[in-house]
Amino acid sequence: MSFAEYKFIKESMAHRYKGFDMMNIMSFDIICRTYGNDISLFRDFVASFLCKKINLPKKKSHDVLFSMGNYGRRKDYYEILEFARSSVAGDYIDISDAKWGISINIKNFFTSLSSVFKLKSSLSVTGKLSIAFMLSHYKNTIDYIERQAKEVEYNKFCSFCSAHAYEAILDEFFRLKKIPTYTLQHGLYFLFKKPPIDIIAYENMISDKLLCWGQFTKDEFVKFGIPRDRIDIVGYPRSIKDLKPYRIDDQKLSLLFLCARSKFDQTNKDIMKLCHEFIKLYPGTVKLTVKTHPSLDQLQYKQISQSYGFTFSEGQTIQSLITNGGYDFAIAYNSTAYVDSYLNNLIALHYQDAERENDAEVLDDKFSNADELMTKINAFIRLADKNEAWIDISNRLSYLVGYGINRYTEILDAKKNN
16 A cells, blocks of 8 residues: 555544544554554554553653653664753653553543544555554553643653654643644655655654754755744754764775665665675775664574675664774665764765665765776775865765754753744
């Protein structure tokens, strides 16, 4: 099924529960079912009689409240949120720490089934049941939050990503109480020709304000239809370093391949094969290290790396690898990893296919085969040592991701009205 089917289902099911827009909350669940992601119907059925015990701080210590959703405790996500939190004092909820609670509400259960099954859509019975069960679960969670959070004194609320269910519930909760809400950009978003699941970052941008990195993201959101006044540019959410020229020994090249997430599993493998073909042209001259995405099958990628003679990196972040690894170039497909490399003073070569034609670029660094990769590397060996090139790179990064900008305190300070 397609994005159009997702939109149809979401719009057809539109309704509120205690003032909460349930389709804002259900967006990720609906798009996962329409895009054919795996479903555990038993798990969803059990969840329909449970709630997530999301507890707001019993005693307010600061005027701003931050939240982190249950996204597998990804270190890079926490780094982004921690940067925002370091800019302004605030209380904090980590939904990954929230416990499950029994919440049997027969009315929630049957009204949710009724809301879903009256739809005329091509969604399977299993898909409809899954959505209905989760709808009941989110209603139970709303009931729990409202019972335990009678009084709210915060002046601002900032979620990590309000496009996803539990943080969407909190965002709805605070907006219903007329408290301004904000959400953070956590990747270099751009509009695909065929919208992937990530499209909900645009389509379900429910917070009052999106705090985005640079002008590029703001332009993309405006292109999608989000009003300009709902988007504030705040800068890249990490400490930045001065970007300086560096020398490359063309007789001893060291490359770092930054794998994309599991959705692009086959693309990762295509790039690894391409790199192997390239390295065979320069025996003993080029070495490559593979850094996998957390969502990938680590053992499988380790075996593939070993079969090609690549080094397999385990347990390190992109930043630590780049800082300590002594690499000459990074190779990336994922846009965020690609830009991260440049921000850490490492030129990145960007694999291009039909899906990535509209993707952001720092330099003319795209390639699609071994010959193009060789051409780019030869060109950038000379460019890496030129001060003018890094001035251009800095300017481009400022547009793409807000390099050199930091407005988190200005925007999130609870004493200011934005």
